[in-house]
Amino acid sequence: DVVMTQSPLSLSVTLGQPASISCKSTQGLLYSDGNTYVNWFHQRPGQSPRRLIYKVSNRDFGVPDRFSGSGSGTDFTLKINRVEAEDLGVYYCMQGTHWPYTFGQGTKLEI
Amino acid sequence: EAYLEESGGGWVQPGRSLRLSCTTSGFTFGDYVVSWVRQTPEKGLEWVGFIRHKAYDGTEENVEYAAPVKGRFTISRDDSKSVAYLQMNRLKTEDTAVYYCTRGYTADWGQGTLVTVS
Numbered sequence: 001d002v003v004m005t006q007s008p009l010s011l012s013v014t015l016g017q018p019a020s021i022s023c024k025s026t027q028g029l030l031y032s033d034g035n036t037y038v039n040w041f042h043q044r045p046g047q048s049p050r051r052l053i054y055k056v057s058n059r060d061f062g063v064p065d066r067f068s069g070s071g072s073g074t075d076f077t078l079k080i081n082r083v084e085a086e087d088l089g090v091y092y093c094m095q096g097t098h099w100p101y102t103f104g105q106g107t108k109l110e111i
Numbered sequence: 112e113a114y115l116e117e118s119g120g121g122w123v124q125p126g127r128s129l130r131l132s133c134t135t136s137g138f139t140f141g142d143y144v145v146s147w148v149r150q151t152p153e154k155g156l157e158w159v160g161f162i163r164h165k166a167y168d169g170t171e172e173n174v175e176y177a178a179p180v181k182g183r184f185t186i187s188r189d190d191s192k193s194v195a196y197l198q199m200n201r202l203k204t205e206d207t208a209v210y211y212c213t214r215g216y217t218a219d220w221g222q223g224t225l226v227t228v229s
Contacts, residue, residue, distance in 0.1 A: 039217060048211055048220040049156070060218070092156060096216050100177045103156040 002027045002095050006104035013111060019080040021107045023093035028073050030097070037096035040069055040078045043106075044089040053078065085111055113138045113219040115212050120224030123202055131224060133195040133212030140193035141165060143215050147186060147197050149208035150223070157208075161216065162186045162195065179205070202228045 003026045013019045029036050040053040051060050053069035056076060066081035080087060088111050093104040119131040133145060146161035160176040174186050185198040195212055209223040 037216075041217070048223050049217075050220070051217055054218075094156075094217065099175055101158045101216070103158075105155055 001100055002029075002098045002102050004093050004095055004102050004104035006091075006093060006107050008107060009105065010108045010110065013083045013109065015085060015111060016082050019083050019087075019109060021078045021091055021093075023071075023076045023078070023104050025074045025076075025095055027098060029076075029095050030073070036072060037101075038069070038071065038076050039094045039096060040067075041092045041094065041103075042087070042089055043092065047089075049092065083109070083111065087111075113214050115214060115219060115221035117210060117212050117221045117224035120210065120226045122227045122229070125202060125204055125228055127202055128198070128200045129202060129226060130199070131197040131210055131212075131226070133197070133221060135193045135195070135212075135214070138214060140188075141190040145186075145188060145195040146213045146216055147195075148211045148213060148217065148220075149206075149226075150211065151208045154208075159184060159197065159210070160186050162188050165190065199226070202226075204228050 005024045007022045029038055036056050038056045039051055041049040041051050043049040052063050052067050057069045068079045070077050088109055090106045090108050092106050114137045116134045123129050144161050144163050147159035149159055150156050158177050159180055163173045183201045188195045207228045209225050211220050211223045213220050
């Protein structure tokens with residue numbers, strides 16, 4: 001199975017400052033159709049995960065533009081331009097290229 | 112707006128069965144893959160499997176399962192009711208988790224239902 005390794009596992013940030021989370025995979029994630037299926041999710045305490053980014057860099061509907069995704073091959077990054085209080089929680093990357101699809105272990109963002 | 116709601120969770124003894132339902136609204140159910148993902152504090156988020164939609168005409172199987180549940184779990188769907196199911200047989204203690212259904216490959220999630228096997 002493809003292992004998705006996130007870093008850091010915990011991130012303490014100041015409101016208004018940027019934040020960045022890295023996700024590295026043990027295999028390349030470019031699919032045969034030319035797409036790279038890497039998603040990012042945010043989970044607040046007591047809630048279900050919410051997808052923020054799909055196919056590396058596409059923001060889901062309603063996701064603020066302070067969130068951005070980038071990367072290729074085996075290295076991917078989620079960036080938050082200016083952290084807001086509502087951004088606290090755990091962030092997960094996920095690969096949807098090789099079955100079984102797999103998630104990273106999560107990065108806890110603390111304000 | 113897509114809405115998904117899981118139901119059917121609860122406590123069950125090892126070796127027994129449980130069926131989860133995923134009731135949906137707000138989108139054309141028959142046009143979408145439905146996935147099941149589970150979450151535990153120990154293992155984090157883990158794929159259970161997914162069922163493709165009827166419009167899919169690829170050569171692969173219409174349902175995929177992760178290795179830990181293959182042969183014990185069955186995913187099905189009733190497009191006329193906009194409902195998906197996860198039939199879980201021969202349950203093990205390690206199947207204890209919050210189970211989520213999602214529209215597509217994780218586009219929208221339900222609130223989850225807790226399954227406890229002990």
